[in-house]
Amino acid sequence: MSSNRNLILLKRTNKKIVLQCIKENQPISRAEIASKSQISKPTVSLLVDELVQENWVLEKGIGVASSQGGRRPIQLYFNEKAGYVIGTDIGGTKVKTVICDLVGNIICTSSFKTSQYLQTGLLKQIHKEVNGMIQSYQLDSNKILGMGVGVPGITEPNKGVVVEAPSINWVRYPFITEAKRYFSFPIYIDNDVNVAALGEQWLGNAKSKENILFIAVGTGIGSGLIIHNQLYRGSSCAAGEMGYMVTDKNDMKNEFKPIFHRYGYLESVAGGKAIGERLTNLIQQKPGHPLFEEASHSELTGERAFSLAKEGEETARLVVDDAIEHLAYGIINAASLLNPEVIVLGGGVLKSSDYILPRLREIVYHYLPSTVELNTSQLEDHAEVLGAVSLFLREYESVLN
Structure with missing residues (x-):
């Protein structure tokens, strides 16, 4: 019995190895697979026949004959349309869903405002959006393998529970249990920044890297960690909360007031909301400033602060450059501890990356003891949804992984 098992x-x-070999080296022949994988030719031939029959592999055309002559080998390709995966990013502002093929090509996309369906049910609306896309694009629903989901909060992926997601008012929310009411296929969830890290590793600026630090900088600041090709979640699935780093001990001697309830120090001095609030307060103290009237009636945004800084406005540059310094110190601390191959920045920071990135690199590279790539997200707004697709493909037990 044990022998059969x-x-x-x-x-x-061996079947997974053969399929992976085809994906990485296509077009490729059976003989080439045997040579690369060190699996016998008869075994490779048998496994390829099964993969072709199951539609994971396609036979196309004929290759070049060897120098010894003989029949030209049939070329094998991975069938990226053999199945589809749904990726969903649930954000505090917007819920975005895509349907992708097996190599991350987005076939269709849909989104709606989170607040509009928060009371009536986000999962119910996601189900409606998915069905609408399947019908509109005439996709075979039987080829939907499943769905990956990124959630803006602490999750317990193994239990399928969202521990806390303040922006959507979820506490101990049994996500997978609720999702099963609407979807019959497998679903996997994780923190949205974690899935963004997976997305960048799969198709973005961290492609093929095994040690990655992805930092999302927006209103808050968080990070996703991939160590030796595995997501690092920590003892209570709360790893990567960079927003709680302290980057100025003198500031902490005063009474610390977070920018929002339960926010950390770094995001309270370097997040977008904090930058806008500080600029507004400084301009309110300067009656002769061109923006005094505007700042007196409404708060300036972080995005506006960066725009003014780029134009050379002195107060905005002071505020923005100070925030960049704090962010740089946080990056130095995290990178010194984790020693990643690459650091990828995502979130709202991308809109001003041309101003931020050179200044960050200057500080980080000056203090960091080891070399590291520091880039912005290549996937940009698609990082989370494509990362959710990647999460599914990694977690779902099949011939694909």
């Missing part, structure tokens, strides 16, 4: 396990493992 071992044979089944060996076959499953």
